[in-house]
Each structure stands twice: as structure tokens, then as C-alpha cells.
Amino acid sequence: MPTTLFALLAREAAGSRRDIFLAVLISAAANTAILVIINNAAAALGKGAPDLRDVGLFLVALALYVLGLRYTFDSATRIFEHMLATIRIRLMAQIGHAELMALQKVGRARIFQAITQDLVIISESQGLLVAAAHSAVMVSCTGLYVLTLSMPAFLIIVGVIGAGVMLYLSRMAELNRLITASTTEEIGFIGMMSDLIDGVKEVKLSHARREALLAEIRSIAVRLRDIKMQTTSVYNSTALFSQSFFYMLLGLIVFALPSLVSGFAQHAPEMVATVLFIFGPLSTVITAVPAISKADRAAGSLIALEGEVSRMVTVPESIQPPAPLSFRRTLTCKAIEFSYPGEAGETFHIGPIDLTIRQGEITMFVGGNGSGKTTLLKVMAGLYPALAGALLIDGKPVAPGRRPNLRELFGGIFSDLHLFSKLYGITPDTDAIAAHLDRMRIADKVGYDDGFTTRDLSTGQRKRVAMLVTLLEDRPVLVFDEWAAEQDPEFRHYFYEELLPELKAAGKTLLIATHDDRYFGVADLVVKMEMGVVASTRRRKAMA
Template sequence: MLAYLIRQSRTVLITATVASVIAGGCSVLLVTQINAALTAPDHAARTALAVRFAVIAVAAALAHTVSSVLFERLSIRAQAHLRRFIADKTIATSFRQLEEIGGPRVQSALSEHSASVASFFVNVPVILVNAIIVLGGLAYLAWLSWPVFLAALVVIGLGSLGYHLAHLKAIRHLDVAAREQDTLFDHFRSLIEGAKELRLHAAKRARFADHVLGRSIDVVRSERERGMSVFLAASGWGSFLIYAFIGLVLFVLVGDAPDSARVMTGFALIFIYLMAPLEGLLLSLPRANLARVSARRIEAITSALADAGEAATAESPRAFQRLALHGVTHRYFHEGLDDLFTLGPVNLTFAPGQLVFLVGGNGSGKTTLAKLLVGLYEPESGEIVLDGQPVESRDRYRQTFSAIFSDFHLFDRLLDAATGDLDEQGNRLLKKLQLHHKVQVQGGAFTTRALSQGQRKRLALVVAYLEDRPFLVFDEWAADQDPLFKDVFYRELLPELKALGKTVLVISHDDRYFDLADTLIRMESGQIVAVEDCTAHAPRQRDEAPLDVAS
């Protein structure tokens, strides 16, 4: 993932890296100029050194500014690019795969993990500049004294070994924290969506706060604490080696060697100057590793979001004459049965101007059948045939439908309306659905969505009307409506849609309205047990030919 982001901004990254190298190199040159000025033989030499010092200082400041600005922009762009990448992968994957992965994991990738990866680009200039300063300082030590330089290499070797061992242990803790982070986002969602239930049950609220949400927060905290503590312990090991190195130089390696004053002066300057870059380097590396952990989590999540292999279509939905399901089956895990649940084989035919009721007990497979029908699930066997042609482009096929499922989502904007006078049509429909006194459509958006569930379903119905698709599916739509408006829905709105030539499938338990249907489909345990032609008042069993109202 990091390599992918680097490729996306290669030119800017190279420029920023060069600027960081220049800034680090100039910083080392400043130390050499200071050491040279301290031991300069006369005023003229110090004047020349002052000019060089000023030029190098200006160059260092400019390079550091350019590097910081470019890397900050890279960080912001990287996060935006990551979020777009994850969002595109989420949109492109099949609905079934998205259900299996779960929304909290995707949300975690979009927020926490993408921010962590983006922070890598903020740490890069710190790492580069400090690394250049440290390497340049060591090179200057080599120029001053080979014994000092060789001792420094031993110290670096020991420090690197300790850091590598610490890194392996710390990454394990950070990986656990990253995985738990996905679960934590699910609990955050429960904190908001379950607000009513939590406030109505004090014991439940306490257990959720302490043993569910609190435990998950503590796991993320403790694992990150352990991981970062190991990194910081490795940093302390590095500091100890530095002090040991100083003692070795002062009391063993330099001693009474020739030109010891110049070596000691240079060494003192380098030591004082390198302490801050070394500390910054040791602190930045763990954060860079944390970005790597987040990058791996994003890779794992986006790899699971496999592309459905279909390009989105912008074609307007077209009317159809016949839609048939031939031997369609689907299997999924049923929690109540603790086993695989098989839906089908299903044989059904739909035609324009047909009002169909789908009825059956809870868990009989009604909603799953509706998701198969509209193309959200792909049949495991059998085929869907539209106007005599098997469906090949599932995305194009899905544009035939508007659906309001029981777990529907209401966007704040009317994103898929086909006409230009959107506000006028929307407000006319709101008046028809008795919502005009609470909400309006302005600039293609609802003025509010803070309504009851039943009223929000009416807003969703407005959207379905404006989409003007030939086939509409309502999954227990009337369940949250008051008796008066429930009667309006069944006796006025559904017949009106039928008169417009729409095919309407209604999943319902309201048996008092079943006589309004043209066709009544009964389901039990994933099987269609009866298809009744209500217009002829003659039941048709599942072993008979499927009903075709068009014929």
C-alpha cells in the first residue's frame, strides 16, 4: 500500500526527498563550519567562514521549508487518495461480499487506518533529515578520527540489533491493536444506533460500557501501549549506547593522541548536535512502523473487497415485458438454524402492471428472495431472464428496480432523479404523502431527515417515485405506518403505481390487504409453497407452472 501511494506521487516525493537530503546535508555542514570557526587562525579566515555559514544556513532553511511543505501536502493527498481508493473498492464489490466483510472494518480503514498511513508522509522528512544529520555526523567523525568512527559503527550495530528484536515484538502488539480497532468501530456504531435500548435498561448499559465497549477500548489501548513502550525501550537502549560511546571516546580512544583538542572539540559539537536528531529518529521510526501496520490492514480489507467485475452503467432504466426466474437458488448461513439455509429453486414470472404480495413467516426467505430478484445477490444456480435474454450485466439489470428494504438508508440528497424540476416534483410528492409540513426538497436535498421511522420510509418512497423505475420492491414498508396511512398505502398508492404500469412486489404480513394483490406468493423455509392468482381466486401450487400475468 505504501509503495502504491509512493508511485502515485513519485515526482513530488522525489523533490521533497531531495530537499530533505539537502536540508540534512546543510545541517551537517553548519557543524563543520562552527568547528572550523572555533579553531580558525585569524580574523580573515573567520570572515570567510561567516559568509559560507550564512549561505549554508539560508540553504538549510529553504530546503527544510520546501521539504516540510511538500511532505505535508503528500500526507493530505495520500489520505484523500486512500479514502477514494477504499470507497471505490467498496462501491465496486458485490453486496454479498460487503455484508460478509462488515461495515465497521471498512469504516476503520476509511478513518483510523488511512489517517495512520497518511502520517507516514509527515514522518518521512523527519526521518530523512535526521538520518542525513546522523550519517553526516558519523562521516565527520571518521574524518576527525578513524578509531572514533569504528567505535561508532560498533555502537550502531548493537543498537540496530536491539531495535530489530524490539521491532518484531512491538509489531505483534500493534497488529493485535489494529485488528481490535475494527471491532471497536462496530461498538461505536452500537453506541449511537442502540442509544434508545441502552437508556431503557441500566444494567444493559453498564455491561455494554464496561464489558463490551470498555473492554475493546482497553485492548486497543493496552496493545498500543505495549507496542510503543517496546519501541521506546529500544530508544532507551540506543541512548545508553550513545552515552557509553561518549565515555569510550573521552577516556579511551582520544586520550593524549596528537591533535586531540581539535578532535575533542569536533566530537563535543557533533555529540551535542546529534542528540536531538537521534532522539527524533528513534521516535519517528515507531510511528512509521505503525503506518506500515495500518497499510497492511487496509491491504487486507481492500483485498477482501473483490471487484464484482462490472462497469457501472449510466443508462436510463428501460421498461420490460417479462422478467422470469428459472430454477434460481441461493444458500446462506441461517443463525436460527445454525446451518446453511437453501432458498429455492424459485420459478417466478413478473410482468408490467402486476401487483404481487410475497408472504410467509419470519425467516422463510422473503427478503433474501427480494435481494436475489433485484440483483443484489447472485444466484448459485438457475438464471434470471429479462425479455427472453439471460441477464449478463448485473449492474445494468439492477437499474430496473427501486427497492425500500426494512434496513433502508436515506441519503440527504436525491441522487438518482431523472428530471430537472426535481424540487417541484419532490414537494408535490411530500404533500401527497402528508409530509409537506415537516420537510421540503430544496436544491435537490431534504431540509431534514430527523423524522420518525415511518416518516423516513415515506421520504424513501418519494425517492422511489422520482427514480421512476419499472419495478418497485417494498419490504415490510407499511410496518411502521399508522393505521390511517397504512390504508392509504395499500388502497391508494399501490393501485396508483399499478395503473402507471409499474410492477410492484410487496413483502407484507398485513393479511387484511392480501385481496388487493394480483398474485400472492407464499413462502415457507426457503420454498415457494403456493402462487395464487387472486384475480381468478384460484390457488396455484408450487409444482404447477409459474404464473405469467403478461400471458
């Protein structure tokens, strides 16, 4: 039973289940009534022309069947797609409000799987689920009809069908195991193929690397071939079993039951017609089981992800934009500490850090890779919550519930920047955009017309477009994390010697993570980070 999928439907579309169930019941009962009417009419043919009442009943039953099933499919489609759209919107809103660190722990792959696979699997299952439910009710109604003809025959037929279904499902379990193994190998093959394509320069430079990589690719390809062949063999034998079982059931009715059950021979024609009638619906139920089970697993994964992401929203954010905190004098770190697990299982820790940033100054954070510069900047900007200590604005602690207001002070560009296709949250000013594109010397590479004309740019060019966005956003505190690393010497000089002093003159507070010691003299304060702590600070007079 797809209990998780039903639980999801109960949560998202509780009010519509009764109407759909009633429509399924009416349609399935009408379908069974068609069988009964046809059997009775066929039995009466030897006595003369068909009874017009049977014709009328047949037409009524047919109309109920068609209308009921049409209503069921249309309603199910509407309910499923409305439910999935609601989940998509809600999940995206939760991601938008979630804590950055917690979201990074979940990872892109799991979120993308939920959006691109789990939701699609559930959407595609709705037709099968309705068809299987309708078929199951119809098989049950038909079973009641068989019971009225002969109880012993009913019990024997149900027992034989039950045994056949169990054998079929055991074969399907083996088939699902092979499909899962095949999917795992396909993912591995795609990963190795990506290594080969993305690393083709390195592959060409090393014969040993190329041969080792190709050997592993060949090994995966051979395993995939063997699993695919075994999967096809199991599938073919299962299909053959289904067809053979159907014929065995007909043989049981015609050759065995008349001898085993007294008085059965007179009902044999109706029984044969009934088995022929229910074979299609029964096959629908059985073949739908794997797909519905897959949708049930997808629903479980989706519910788990939603629950996990909802717990990441530690500070609920209002639909109304939070007002930025007032910042006139100082931004202070008081015994700030923060830590997170690294990729190899180690824990990276910064702090305790005591540091005061003055409003309107240029502060440069320097130090080796992994010294904690970027992490500290993310804590100061409110992207990561401090695990200990406090952030103070003008001497007043920033409460956890005020972190959204703190973030409204900050703009800027981190090293792992994302360039959006449009200026979301910014009213486009055509003249200002054109001026900034010229200023960033990329007007010949990209334009803006209800969105950037391209994002297929080098890293340095993308950073210049991101600078355009930052300047248009016009926040009081700007963070530039290794922004100049991919710029040519001429534009790097422009950034440090012209742009930063200009922004400072406009009253901006500038926080710069950099390795460019040649330009340390531009800073009012240089903060040296080592192993997650502040090793030293130097003000401009001390550097002169």
C-alpha cells in the same frame, strides 16, 4: 523499513520520489556542512578573527539547508495528500460498483477503519517520514565526518550507538505490545458502555442483568487501568534510558576514548560537538520508527482492502448510465438459486425457484421471517447474482453483463433502507416534492431545501420520505419490502387500498413483501415462500 508504505508511494507517486530524495540529500549534506564549518571556525578562533570565507560558506550551507528542507516538506505534503485523495475517490468508486453480497462480507467496520483511521494515520506520518529520512541522511553524513577525524573512534561510537538503538527498539516493541493491548481493552470498554447506554431500559428492568453488566465493565476498567500503568512505566523507563545513553556516550568520548585511541585527545572537542549535533536527528529517527511502522501497517491494510474491493467489481460499469432493459410482458425466474453464509456460520439458500411476474400487476410475497422473500427480491432486482438458473425479461435471459441494465428497471424500498441527505440522481422539482410530502402526511416534519431539512425521523416517517424519493424516481418496477410494517393503521390502509392501485393504474409492476394478510385481496398474485422455496402461488380469481 516501511516497505509497504514505500510500495504505496511508488505506485501512486512514482514520478516525484527522485526530486524529494535529491532535496533531502542536499539539505542533510548542507546541515552536516554547517557542523564542519562551525568546528573549523571554532578551531581557528585562537589564531585571530573569523575567516570571511567561513562566514560565506556558513550562510550558503544554511540557505541550502532551509530551502532544501522546506521544499521537501512542501512536496511531501502535496504528494501524500494527492495520493490519499486519489485513493479515497478510487475506493469509493470501487465500493459503488462492487457486488452487494461481497461488500456485505467485508463489513462496514473494515471500510470505515480504512477511511477514518488508516488514511489518517498515513497522512499524519508524512511529516515524521520526511523528518526521519532527513535525519537519517544527516546522521550518515555526520558519520562520514567522524570517520575523517578518527576511524577507530568512529567504529567504537557506531558500535555503542548501534547497541543502544537495539535496546531502545526492544523496549519500543514491548511498548507497542502494551499499546495494542490497551486499544483492545478500550474498544471492549466502549462496546460495554454502548450496551449500558443503549440498553438502559432493559438494565433498569433487571437487577441481575445490571449487576452482571456492571461487573464486566468493572473488570475491563481494571484491566485497562493496569495496562495503562504498565505502559506509562515502560515509556518512562525508555525515555530515561535515552537521556542516560546520551550522557554515557559523551562520557565515553571524554573519559574513555582518549585512553583507548591514540591521538584522539586533539579531536575530542570536535567529537563532543558532533555528538551534541546529531543527538536530535538520531532521536528523531528512533522515535519516528513506531509511528512509521504503524503507517506501514495502515498502508498494508489499505492495499489489501483495495485489492479485495476491486475484485468485487465483477461487471465493470460505464460512467454513462446504462439503458434500462425493455420490459413489456413478463419477468421470469427459471430455476433460480442463491445462497450466502449466515451470521452463525450456517448457509442460507433459496431455490430452485420458478416464477413468472406479469408486467403491470401487483405481486405479494408472503411467508415467515427468514423464508427468503427479501433475498429473492434482491436477486430479481439484480442486486444479488443468481448462482444457478436464469432471470428472463420477456422471455430473453439477462446476461451477467446486463445486470446494471436490469437494475435500471427497479426502484423501491427495502427494509434496511438508507435515506440520503439529498435527491442524488434526481432533478429536484419543488412543487412535486411539496405535493408528495403532503401526500405522505409528513410536510410538518420535514422539508426540502437543497437537501432534506432533517433525517431525525421515526422509521415509519423515514419510509414515507423514501416513498417520496421512489415516486420521484419513477421506475417501471417497484419493490416494497415490509414497507407498511411501521405505519399506523390509517396510513397502512392508504398504502394498500389507494397508493398501490394508483401505481398499478399508472402501469407500474409492484413487488410487495408483506405479512399483512388482510390486504392480500389487493394482489393479482400471492407468492408464499417457505424455507427458501415457493410453497404456493394464488392468482386473484382463485382468492375471490
